[in-house]
Amino acid sequence: MGRILAFIYGVVSYGMFLGAFGYAIAFVGDFWVPKTINSGEPGAFLPALLINAGLLSLFAVQHSGMARPGFKKWWTKIVPEPIERSTYVLLASGVLFLLYWQWQPLPAPIWSVENEIGRWILWGLFGLGWGLVVYTTFLISHAHLFGLTQVRDFMKDRDLWEPKFQTPNLYSHMRHPMMLGFFFAFWAIPEMTVGHLVFSIATTGYILVALQLEERDLIQAFGDRYRKYRKEVPMFIPRAGQKSTVDSKEQNTELLSQPFDE
Numbered sequence: 407m408g409r410i411l412a413f414i415y416g417v418v419s420y421g422m423f424l425g426a427f428g429y430a431i432a433f434v435g436d437f438w439v440p441k442t443i444n445s446g447e448p449g450a451f452l453p454a455l456l457i458n459a460g461l462l463s464l465f466a467v468q469h470s471g472m473a474r475p476g477f478k479k480w481w482t483k484i485v486p487e488p489i490e491r492s493t494y495v496l497l498a499s500g501v502l503f504l505l506y507w508q509w510q511p512l513p514a515p516i517w518s519v520e521n522e523i524g525r526w527i528l529w530g531l532f533g534l535g536w537g538l539v540v541y542t543t544f545l546i547s548h549a550h551l552f553g554l555t556q557v558r559d560f561m562k563d564r565d566l567w568e569p570k571f572q573t574p575n576l577y578s579h580m581r582h583p584m585m586l587g588f589f590f591a592f593w594a595i596p597e598m599t600v601g602h603l604v605f606s607i608a609t610t611g612y613i614l615v616a617l618q619l620e621e622r623d624l625i626q627a628f629g630d631r632y633r634k635y636r637k638e639v640p641m642f643i644p645r646a647g648q649k650s651t652v653d654s655k656e657q658n659t660e661l662l663s664q665p666f667d668e
């Protein structure tokens with residue numbers, strides 16, 4: 407019974423993520439949904455800025471803090487390991503909904519692209535960015551990233567599957583294609599407002615810091631193979647004719663068996 411409930415919990419958390427992710431596209435793009443990054447009655451500048459900074463900080467602390475091995479080691483004493491990722495996904499989605507709800511608009515324009523072709527190019531890059539984010543989740547493991555593999559394995563009474571070091575497809579040319587997608591999604595905007603600029607600068611800064619933490623954990627888990635990959639493959643901008651020579655099939659099993667050790 408507990409295993410079925412855990413599975414249902416995982417699926418519900420995943421549904422919340424889908425809602426939060428879909429809403430993010432319209433929120434950032436300023437279309438379709440009732441509350442967007444620029445909609446609502448603007449208030450005083452400083453309080454609005456502080457509220458937005460608080461919302462973004464809450465997201466950053468939850469998102470990066472709860473992803474650290476040290477935190478997981480402690481957290482899984484309270485939350486059972488099979489639903490740890492689903493709980494992370496659920497809380498991240500909840501924080502995102504709070505951000506959409508409480509975000510304060512700062513609608514003063516920074517730039518406005520009037521040229522029709524220029525606008526289409528920017529919207530194209532915006533769409534490409536979100537598409538890249540979705541696509542890359544499937545390259546490593548979509549189901550594991552959002553906790554579905556874990557609850558399925560638990561329901562079927564199997565050992566929990568851990569993702570291995572991988573360099574498939576785009577990952578053999580750049581280390582962080584998903585974050586590159588977010589950069590396009592956050593910056594390729596024909597009508598840039600002060601509020602949107604605050605959002606784009608803060609999220610870009612956050613991603614650059616969060617990636618340092620992620621890579622530290624990847625080195626901890628995969629050792630020299632990740633170090634070599636890091637030397638060969640740039641973070642975002644691929645080098646012509648160059649790709650990773652690290653064999654991601656050859657697994658570093660002794661390190662992977664202790665993913666929570668720091």
Ligand SMILES: C[S@@+](CC[C@H](N)C(=O)[O-])C[C@H]1O[C@@H](n2cnc3c(N)ncnc32)[C@H](O)[C@@H]1O
Pocket residue numbers: 542546569570571572573577581582583584585586620624
């Ligand atoms: C949200 S994904 C982002 C991946 C990457 N930073 C990107 O921008 O494409 C984060 C998860 O991917 C995992 N990850 C990142 N690169 C990986 C790789 N080459 N092989 C396996 N897992 C990886 C991290 O350990 C983390 O659990």
